[in-house]
Amino acid sequence: MAGACVEVRGLWVAYRGSPWVLRGVDLEVGCRELVVIASRSGGGKTTLLRVLAGLIPWFYPARLRGRVRVMGVDPTAVRPEEVAAVVGFVRQNPYTQLVAPTVFDEVLGVLLNTGMDPVDARRRAREVLERFGLWRYR
Known part of the structure; x- marks a missing residue:
């Protein structure tokens, strides 16, 4: 997708000693799009956001497969503060933030x-x- 700010291809994520939480996720978000990620409790929403925000693998060790790009950068391969300059998200209960x-x-x-x-x-x-x-x- 031309102009995609978020590109996820075949993303698999598993926390240490646990089964895969995400299995083959594909996602494209345009730079001017607003997206709501919704699923059942335990469906992997938080895990996906942790990857996009660069929190995995730095703060939450996990196995990763697939390709992730946010603003053209792999958030799992750069320092978290670099990702924080361009990525933010609101949790399920914003009052806790x-x-x-x-x-x-x-x-x-x-x-x-x-x-x-x-x-x-x-x-x-x-x-x-x-x-x-x-x-x-x-």
Whole structure:
């Protein structure tokens, strides 16, 4: 697919000592597409997102087969902070991810955790909130 930001081909994943959680997954997501990944509990949604976010194999050791590319990069082959610069996801219960007291502080914290200069991070956080119509909730 031309313009695909996410490409997964024949992805198999198994955690240590466990059977395959994902078996031959194929997925393409265009750069301007919004995708919801839905399945039964235990269906592999979190595992797929862990691979795409570069958390597997760095934080969750697992066996992998297949090809994965996010923005042209294999997230399993680069340092997690490189992937975090372009990948993020919201878990099933987003409230477990929110740690800051305000929307502005939440966005600012993410930017600061990437090593962005604090002055630039504050400017960028405001830009992001304004872009998505969230500035009034800051």
